[in-house]
Amino acid sequence: MTHSIPQSRSRNPMWLYEHNYALLRGLFPLLLSGEQEGWQGKIGHQELCLRVVERFRYTLTLDVHCRLRRQHRLLGDFVVSVRVYEDAGLAEVLDYQHLGRRQPVYPRRDPRQMQVAEKDQLNRLFRDWLNVINLGLRNAGQGVTVDV
Structure with a gap:
């Protein structure tokens, strides 16, 4: 059989939201369970601040702010808003760098200079960032293993 599950999942964006969750x-x-409303800490050269902005029965919105302690003029802070869907087990990026919500797809010649698949790229960036945080925690003996 030529098709496998990972091949079919790579075409569907939901695997990315599931992995982020x-x-x-x-x-x-x-x-995420509601026992804390925020989290602050240092991992490697990063200062992290996560804050619950909204909490409803099945969803919550997180603001994530990451600042590099060794500030570089070319690297700004990593700031995202993430909507977490507890009932569906999904997490999606709503906002990046305070630029507002993104459409799923933009036309090729967008006047605001958005990329065609900007929302997908932001969710992939968030996944990569979470993996970096997990790697930093794992090096400190606190990382997690994720099976999606």
Whole structure:
């Protein structure tokens, strides 16, 4: 058989949202369960601040702010808003660098200079960032293993 599950999942964006949720749930379980309203800490050269902005029965919105302690003029802070869907087990990026919500797809010649698949790229960036945080925690003996 030529098709496999990973091949078919790579075409569907939901695997990315599921993976982001699983990483968030593994890294910050008290935050997502409602036992904490925020989390601050240092991991490597990063100062992290996660804050619950909205909490409803099945969803919550997180603001994530990451600042590099060794500030470089070319690297700004990493700031995202993430909507977490507890009932569906999904986490999606709503806002990046305070630029507002993104459409799923933009036309080729967008006047605001958005990329065609900007929302997908932001969710991939968030996944990569979560993996970096997990790697930093794992090096300190606190990382998580995620099975999606």
